Amino acid sequence: MAAESPSSVRKVVVHLRATGDAPILKQAKFKILGSDKFAKVIDFLRRQLHRDTLFVYVNSAFSPNPDELVIDLYNNFGFDGKLVVNYACSMAWG
Amino acid sequence: MEAQKYVWDGAIPLQIHLHESQVTTLPPPPPALILAPRIGYLPLLASLLKPYFSSTLPPGVDTIWFDYNGLPLKWYIPTGVLFDLLCAEPERPWNLTVHFRGYPGTVLIPCEGEDSVKWSYINSLKEAAYIMNGNCKNVMNMSQSDQLELWHSVMNGNLETYQRVSSKLKLATVEDEHTSLCSSKSQQGFGETDLAGQVKTGRVPVRLYVWSVSEDFDDLEDMPKVDSWEKISYINRPVEIHKEAGVDFEDALRIPSEDVSSDKVVEDHVQNAYEHREACSISSSAEIKLIRIQGIEPKLEIPFSWVVNNLMNPDYFLHICVCVKVPQQNST
Numbered sequence: 001m002a003a004e005s006p007s008s009v010r011k012v013v014v015h016l017r018a019t020g021d022a023p024i025l026k027q028a029k030f031k032i033l034g035s036d037k038f039a040k041v042i043d044f045l046r047r048q049l050h051r052d053t054l055f056v057y058v059n060s061a062f063s064p065n066p067d068e069l070v071i072d073l074y075n076n077f078g079f080d081g082k083l084v085v086n087y088a089c090s091m092a093w094g
Numbered sequence: 095m096e097a098q099k100y101v102w103d104g105a106i107p108l109q110i111h112l113h114e115s116q117v118t119t120l121p122p123p124p125p126a127l128i129l130a131p132r133i134g135y136l137p138l139l140a141s142l143l144k145p146y147f148s149s150t151l152p153p154g155v156d157t158i159w160f161d162y163n164g165l166p167l168k169w170y171i172p173t174g175v176l177f178d179l180l181c182a183e184p185e186r187p188w189n190l191t192v193h194f195r196g197y198p199g200t201v202l203i204p205c206e207g208e209d210s211v212k213w214s215y216i217n218s219l220k221e222a223a224y225i226m227n228g229n230c231k232n233v234m235n236m237s238q239s240d241q242l243e244l245w246h247s248v249m250n251g252n253l254e255t256y257q258r259v260s261s262k263l264k265l266a267t268v269e270d271e272h273t274s275l276c277s278s279k280s281q282q283g284f285g286e287t288d289l290a291g292q293v294k295t296g297r298v299p300v301r302l303y304v305w306s307v308s309e310d311f312d313d314l315e316d317m318p319k320v321d322s323w324e325k326i327s328y329i330n331r332p333v334e335i336h337k338e339a340g341v342d343f344e345d346a347l348r349i350p351s352e353d354v355s356s357d358k359v360v361e362d363h364v365q366n367a368y369e370h371r372e373a374c375s376i377s378s379s380a381e382i383k384l385i386r387i388q389g390i391e392p393k394l395e396i397p398f399s400w401v402v403n404n405l406m407n408p409d410y411f412l413h414i415c416v417c418v419k420v421p422q423q424n425s426t
Contacts (some may be wrong), residue, residue: 039203061230062220063213065170066203072330076225093234 010034012074012083014041019060019088023049029082034071038064045087057086057093097404101388102253104132106177109187110139110160112147116194119150127187131251132174132388133407135211136160136167138249143192156194159202163319166201170214171303175413178386179303179326182417183314201323212245215409222299222410223265225332232263248408256408265410298402299411302329302364306380306420314384317417333363333412335399359398360385364416384417 011031018024025048032040042056057063058077074083086092110126117123126146130139140158160167162180167190171179177188197204204210220230236244240259247256304327311317320326361382385391388405406412 059224061224061234063217064221065214065217067168067170067328068330069328076330076332 010071012070012078013081014070015082015084016041016045017084017086019057019086019092020090022054022087022089025049032070034069034074036070037066038068038070038073039066041070041085042066049087051089053089055088055091057088059084060086060093062093097400099253101405102131102133102251102256104174104388105129106132106173107187108139109189110143110192111189112150113161113191113193115196116147116152117150118152123147123150125189126192130173132172132177133248133251134173135169135171135215136173136176137169137205137211138208140207144194147192147194151194154195157197157205158207159193159197159205161191161193162188163321165321165323166198168202168323169205169211170203170218172407172413174389175303175407175415178389179305179415180320182317182384184389208249215245215248216241218409218411223263225297225299226265226410232265236263260408296335297332298335300331300333300363301411301413302327302331303413303415304329304364304418305416306418307383308420310383310419331363331366333359333398358394360392360414360416364418380418380420382416383419384415386415387412 010033012034014030014032016025016028016030030044038056042054045054045056046052055063058073061077064073070083077083106129108126108128108130110128112123112125114122123146126143128139128142130136137158143158144156159169162176165180167176167180177184181188216233220233223230223233240262243255244259246252247259305320305325306327307317364382365380387401390405392401402412
């Protein structure tokens with residue numbers, strides 16, 4: 001297995017998708033450090049949407065723990081080179 | 095399924111001290127002595143602790159949190175895992191400090207009581223289902239009452255109810271001849287096969303908690319205490335189980351999976367995961383010093399499939415605590 005070069009810091013493409021009546025972001029695709037926690041995505045959404053209460057999911061399926069690393073989420077649940085993150089203002093998938 | 099019963103009955107004896115900043119009475123209250131289920135979560139102890147300390151707490155809003163030697167404890171990690179991870183040498187009783195004020199929002203994600211813990215549990219379960227099946231429809235389609243019953247079975251440590259309700263989810267992972275031979279007919283074991291044949295590869299949900307040391311220690315007691323979560327690598331990476339291909343589906347004969355010893359599986363997995371994570375400075379391999387699952391250090395020969403089927407948590411994740419020795423990095 002090829003080792004990653006010491007200076008390579010893996011970035012993950014995150015695609016943010018609005019669900020229900022949540023506002024749609026002007027820019028929906030971002031690159032984030034794989035070593036960042038999912039909490040960073042949640043915080044980013046909170047700031048962008050000016051909302052404290054947000055429900056954030058991966059692949060319209062489950063809400064990952066904010067401490068999980070983005071790289072792990074991408075490796076396990078990403079497809080087509082990106083991690084799809086859905087956000088809603090009320091609980092979408094209970 | 096005796097082993098599972100042992101796991102569910104397992105508990106950590108806790109001696110819980112109220113943080114001095116919240117003691118308003120003299121003499122201060124004695125610590126609470128509680129047996130906390132291994133598979134449970136610390137905030138669920140609030141129902142016992144709040145009444146116990148209520149007479150001495152200052153007025154105001156209560157948000158429970160715990161610390162061990164000053165380290166705020168992440169509440170979504172099962173109690174048993176926290177103990178295995180943070181107490182290299184098991185401390186009995188385990189001395190914890192409980193707080194009802196001053197929630198450390200920069201270190202801990204918010205917790206609003208039982209509902210937050212339930213939400214965390216159900217989502218972990220969905221995540222596990224997604225890893226195993228490629229989707230979590232089975233969990234999403236659970237009836238409200240089933241979901242509640244499942245959650246309550248975890249809260250109350252009721253294995254019978256848990257097995258009954260969780261079997262409806264049909265979450266098959268690993269074929270394990272050792273466990274299926276012992277299980278009764280009414281139980282739905284893992285590794286269900288359909289007429290078409292066996293599942294060729296299974297993905298086992300694993301949460302790895304890795305802490306690294308730079309030298310060998312004769313005594314676990316001498317190991318440096320974890321004083322920051324930065325020192326723990328939280329790695330979520332499923333283990334792939336590959337089976338022998340080629341099953342004659344007309345034949346009842348079942349070819350058991352290649353029973354790799356758990357020691358080897360975990361070692362490879364940690365090595366793999368660790369290299370991916372710490373790609374930068376660690377060139378030589380990390381040496382595994384300790385593996386703990388449900389408080390057990392698995393023997394070399396135990397087949398990994400047995401470990402999965404018997405030692406997993408109610409969220410269908412195998413939580414593994416690992417201590418690795420990493421060669422000291424040269425200062426540049």
